[in-house]
Amino acid sequence: MAAREALARVLDGLRPLALEPEEKSTVELVLAEVLNNIVEHAYPDPNNPGPIHVACRHACEGLHLHVRDAGLAMPGGQAPLGLAQVVETDVDDLPEGGFGWFLIRDLAKDLSYRRVGCENHLDLRLAVALHS
Amino acid sequence: MEVSAKTEDRFCVVSVLHERIDAAAALEFKEAMRQTTADAPGVVILDLHRVDFIDSSGLGAIVATMKHLTPQRALVLAGLTPAVEKVFKLTRMDSVFSVFGTLDAALTAHRA
Known part of the structure; x- marks a missing residue:
């Protein structure tokens, strides 16, 4: 629920960019997935939550997102590959x-993940708001 | 998670009245669908026209609902808004479900 509120605040802050509905849905989806992953995997204990910092920077090649948390590192020190799920299967076996x-990987460009000290730093770019 | 249901002879229509099926709502959605479709006929039409956002958790909840209904009943999707359709297309889940652009189109097809 906190992720939902954070998402609404970020989208509100991006209003001056006048994103097209399609662009807005891209930003909302990617950021929702990033925040959900942090809530679920970086801070797995609901009794021990932590901060998430989200920073956005608009440049000519799109919107740069920087997301930082102080939770558990990603497994193997790397962001998951996010391979496409197999959907040509029996209903019972559908993922x-x-x-x-x-x-995230499909919609974002230039994604990089670094573990810095006790923090996770995720950077990515979304090719939106290219008009201004 | 508020849903409304209307049953005809061969199908029932479950309309999601909430704007989001996201991580915070996914469990509630699954539970609401289980309860609402407990006595449903062979086809369940899920009317999503009021839903303007789903994330991967919401998608997973819709897939879980279909698996729960199978094999006795089929889940059909109707009225996907652009942001919802995008998630289905990107994950290729649009190839797994019968998808109708509007609720009317789904009703027409299933009354025939």
Whole structure:
């Protein structure tokens, strides 16, 4: 629920960019997946939450997002590959999860993850608001 | 998670009245769907026209609902808004479901 509120605040802050609905949905989806992953995996204990910092910077090649948290590191020190899920299968075997990183990797450019001290730093670029 | 349901002979329409099926709402959505479709006929049409955002958790909850209904009943999707359709297209889940652009189109197809 905190992720939902944070998302609404970021989108509100991006209003001056006058994003097209399609662009807004891209930003909302990618950021939602990033925040959900942090809430679920970096801070897995609901009784021990922590801060998430989100910074956005608009440049001619799009919107740069920097997301930082002080939770657990990503497994193997790397952001997941986010391979596409197999959907050509029996209904019973259809995946119910694992779409998050696929969507992030599919929609974001120049994604990089670094563990710095006790913090996770995720940088990515979204090719939106290229008009101004 | 508020949903409304209307049942005809061969199908029922479940309309999601909430604007988001996201990580915070996914469990509630699954539970609401289980309860609402407990006595549903062979086809369940999920009317999503009021939903303007789903994330991967919401998508997973819709897939889980379909798996729960199968094999006795089929889940059909109707009225996907652009942001919702995008998630289905990107993940290729649009190839797994019967998808109708509008609720009317789904009703027409299933009354025929």
